[in-house]
Amino acid sequence: xxxxxxxxLGNYMGQFLEYDEKNNVNFLRSFMxxxxxxxxxxxxxxxxxxxxxxGELKVIMKYERxxxxx
Numbered sequence: 001x002x003x004x005x006x007x008x009l010g011n012y013m014g015q016f017l018e019y020d021e022k023n024n025v026n027f028l029r030s031f032m033x034x035x036x037x038x039x040x041x042x043x044x045x046x047x048x049x050x051x052x053x054x055g056e057l058k059v060i061m062k063y064e065r066x067x068x069x070x
Contacts, residue, residue: 006034009059013045014038 003019009032010016018035038044048059 006032009048010034010036012048013061 003021006019007016010019013036015037016034017037020033020035044063045061047061049056
């Protein structure tokens with residue numbers, strides 16, 4: 001849950017803007033908060049599998065503060 005991983009995920013989703021460092025203060029947290037600029041003409045992404053040398057990781061994406069859609 002480092003900033004480098006957050007930037008990579010943000011650039012995969014759209015354009016990475018900001019990583020929330022205050023979110024990782026507690027070691028019990030199991031999520032990362034990033035700010036991404038999305039193209040509203042493309043569908044939202046729901047999940048992604050990342051294959052690492054030591055195993056597979058599944059990332060579930062949730063969205064906050066989405067504007068109204070037409």
